[in-house]
Amino acid sequence: MSENPTLAVWKFASCDGCQLTLLNCEDELLALAERVEVAYFPEATGAVVSGPYDISLVEGSITTPADAERIQQVRAASGLLVTIGACATSGGIQALRNFADVSEFLSVVYAHPAYVATLDRSTPISAHVTVDVQLRGCPIDRHQLLEVLGALLQGRRPRIPTFSVCVECKQRGTTCVAVAHGTPCLGPVTQAGCGALCPSVDRGCYGCFGPSDTPNTASLAATLRAQGVPEDAVMRLFRTFNAGTEPFRLESTAHEPTTGANAAPRTEVTS
Amino acid sequence: MAGRRTLDLEGLQSLIDALRDRGYRVVGPTVRDDAVVLAEITTLQDLPGGIGDEQQPGHYRTRPRDDGALFGFATTVQSAKPVLFPANELLWRGTRSPSGFEVSRDVPDDAPVALFGIRGCDLAAVGIHDSVLVGRPAVDAHYARRRDRSLLIAVTCSTPAGTCFCASMGTGPRPGDGADLVLTELLDAEGHRFLIESESPAGADALAHLVTTPATAADQAAADEVVATATAHMGRRLRTDDLHDLLYASAESPRWSDVAERCLACTNCTMVCPTCFCTSVEDVSDLSGDIDERHRVWDSCFSLEYSRLHGGAVRTSTGARYRQWLTHKLAAWPDQFGMSGCVGCGRCLTWCPAGIDLTAEVAALREELAHRETSRTGPRPPSTDH
Numbered sequence: 131m132s133e134n135p136t137l138a139v140w141k142f143a144s145c146d147g148c149q150l151t152l153l154n155c156e157d158e159l160l161a162l163a164e165r166v167e168v169a170y171f172p173e174a175t176g177a178v179v180s181g182p183y184d185i186s187l188v189e190g191s192i193t194t195p196a197d198a199e200r201i202q203q204v205r206a207a208s209g210l211l212v213t214i215g216a217c218a219t220s221g222g223i224q225a226l227r228n229f230a231d232v233s234e235f236l237s238v239v240y241a242h243p244a245y246v247a248t249l250d251r252s253t254p255i256s257a258h259v260t261v262d263v264q265l266r267g268c269p270i271d272r273h274q275l276l277e278v279l280g281a282l283l284q285g286r287r288p289r290i291p292t293f294s295v296c297v298e299c300k301q302r303g304t305t306c307v308a309v310a311h312g313t314p315c316l317g318p319v320t321q322a323g324c325g326a327l328c329p330s331v332d333r334g335c336y337g338c339f340g341p342s343d344t345p346n347t348a349s350l351a352a353t354l355r356a357q358g359v360p361e362d363a364v365m366r367l368f369r370t371f372n373a374g375t376e377p378f379r380l381e382s383t384a385h386e387p388t389t390g391a392n393a394a395p396r397t398e399v400t401s
Numbered sequence: 402m403a404g405r406r407t408l409d410l411e412g413l414q415s416l417i418d419a420l421r422d423r424g425y426r427v428v429g430p431t432v433r434d435d436a437v438v439l440a441e442i443t444t445l446q447d448l449p450g451g452i453g454d455e456q457q458p459g460h461y462r463t464r465p466r467d468d469g470a471l472f473g474f475a476t477t478v479q480s481a482k483p484v485l486f487p488a489n490e491l492l493w494r495g496t497r498s499p500s501g502f503e504v505s506r507d508v509p510d511d512a513p514v515a516l517f518g519i520r521g522c523d524l525a526a527v528g529i530h531d532s533v534l535v536g537r538p539a540v541d542a543h544y545a546r547r548r549d550r551s552l553l554i555a556v557t558c559s560t561p562a563g564t565c566f567c568a569s570m571g572t573g574p575r576p577g578d579g580a581d582l583v584l585t586e587l588l589d590a591e592g593h594r595f596l597i598e599s600e601s602p603a604g605a606d607a608l609a610h611l612v613t614t615p616a617t618a619a620d621q622a623a624a625d626e627v628v629a630t631a632t633a634h635m636g637r638r639l640r641t642d643d644l645h646d647l648l649y650a651s652a653e654s655p656r657w658s659d660v661a662e663r664c665l666a667c668t669n670c671t672m673v674c675p676t677c678f679c680t681s682v683e684d685v686s687d688l689s690g691d692i693d694e695r696h697r698v699w700d701s702c703f704s705l706e707y708s709r710l711h712g713g714a715v716r717t718s719t720g721a722r723y724r725q726w727l728t729h730k731l732a733a734w735p736d737q738f739g740m741s742g743c744v745g746c747g748r749c750l751t752w753c754p755a756g757i758d759l760t761a762e763v764a765a766l767r768e769e770l771a772h773r774e775t776s777r778t779g780p781r782p783p784s785t786d787h
Contacts, residue, residue: 276688291704301698
């Protein structure tokens with residue numbers, strides 16, 4: 131029996147992309163397997179070692195009553211709990227439901243909505259249980275994942291920067307796509323970690339790592355508006371993978387098309 | 402110094418060739434992704450021929466020029482900073498061994514660099530880094546080694562941008578001290594040529610091996626005209642005589658809250674500033690913990706973590722961070738190093754996505770201080786003021 135710490139990987143409402151990031155660490159998987167015992171990871175193996183687990187990686191958000199109960203069990207069975215990805219840390223793209231009426235979605239999508247048990251909000255894991263480390267991103271960055279696992283194994287604090295994506299653009303020598311090309315970019319308010327991937331291929335940042343430590347979304351929105359980005363496009367820029375975070379939620383709501391003085395925030399439902 | 406000479410385009414190419422023959426990596430301006438950036442160059446074709454730039458706060462575009470100028474832009478996107486003081490530098494590597502651990506120090510073994518076409522503002526910034534990183538008791542060994550082996554070929558700025566104020570800071574448009582060679586691009590009826598002056602023994606040696614002709618009075622007059630025209634076309638001005646006291650007197654100014662509403666705290670200004678030298682030290686280990694690398698990486702006073710001490714970050718508000726940066730740059734820096742921390746390159750204006758203008762903020766602080774002093778003195782009684 132191994133004396134290595136045990137690792138469990140859990141899935142909630144998510145696409146599995148963050149778990150795949152772990153499997154994509156091909157060059158490091160053998161080294162990792164020498165340091166931890168993979169005790170529960172259905173995406174990778176059918177073998178199950180019963181808990182408790184020293185380290186749990188949790189992917190996905192809480193969207194059903196059953197999952198709201200299950201996360202409590204996962205927490206109870208885990209030593210350190212690490213949330214991985216935008217779903218687990220902010221509610222994910224499925225948090226778009228938070229801006230609408232879920233019962234309307236149900237009636238449009240399902241023939242028998244009564245069989246569907248779902249919550250009216252998609253919430254991050256941290257809204258339900260204590261989280262020890264959060265890893266942002268859609269998906270997470272594999273270097274950050276390895277940094278966290280390495281740090282936990284060595285008993286040190288992980289290096290997870292909270293500054294903006296702009297730092298990474300400058301570090302890698304990418305010319306600012308917003309200033310030089312007029313490309314709408316969320317980089318100035320988005321947390322680093324991806325290595326400034328999108329600007330390096332001449333795209334604006336999509337904000338998939340969520341808000342940076344001091345996100346002045348109102349100033350960025352004003353800049354975007356001054357560059358000619360329409361109001362509804364500003365709303366959509368902030369309303370993607372991390373729409374559930376408070377800074378992005380508030381900024382996107384501030385740019386909703388007004389349909390009346392006291393109109394409830396709604397998104398269009400199309401079949 | 403040797404007399405002034407002129408160099409034609411063929412001669413300029415032979416200068417690049419000669420530098421490469423001597424083992425230099427020639428780093429100069431070139432166009433990439435619709436911007437003039439610094440990169441390795443090998444021929445004149447790599448230079449931004451016929452390309453100018455348009456710069457305003459928060460705005461940068463290249464634009465075509467019809468005169469074929471090779472140095473017709475104002476500034477490169479980044480200064481020489483990333484070349485001589487890289488964003489991420491390995492300091493040492495530790496390896497666990499049966500008997501303990503071994504440490505190997507990293508020594509940069511990259512080829513010596515010839516910075517080709519460096520502007521007066523950026524040249525002055527290299528001088529500042531020399532003072533800060535080499536001219537103090539704790540020498541930055543990596544920077545010193547790169548700098549010792551580097552050659553600086555400066556070019557007079559002919560077409561400043563809307564964000565430029567080197568004339569206010571006394572760093573341009575004609576490059577000041579510190580260059581090995583200074584070129585001034587001349588485009589007139591006499592043809593496309595360069596006035597070339599050596600300003601160091603290394604520069605004189607390089608010049609002696611080039612085919613040049615003695616500069617005429619007309620060449621010199623043309624070069625003087627380039628400087629005069631550029632000086633007259635500075636996009637921005639900064640009054641400097643009162644900066645030191647103004648910044649300290651403005652510590653509690655309401656202007657910091659005003660700028661904080663616009664400031665994104667994104668760090669761009671500090672990342673593109675040619676003199677900002679703040680770094681953090683990071684330890685990177687592998688999963689086994691057997692190999693550990695210590696890296697020095699650029700950091701910024703605009704990030705929250707930068708000011709983290711025991712118990713939390715000291716500068717939590719964006720206003721406090723902007724005040725820290727501007728006050729250090731324009732007031733504390735002179736106290737600390739005996740020189741201004743700003744060279745007037747204008748990059749912090751151009752590359753600020755929110756378009757915050759350092760010169761406008763200083764002017765606003767000055768106005769606010771004057772207003773405050775007037776209020777303190779109090780208005781004179783109306784009867785005596787008529």
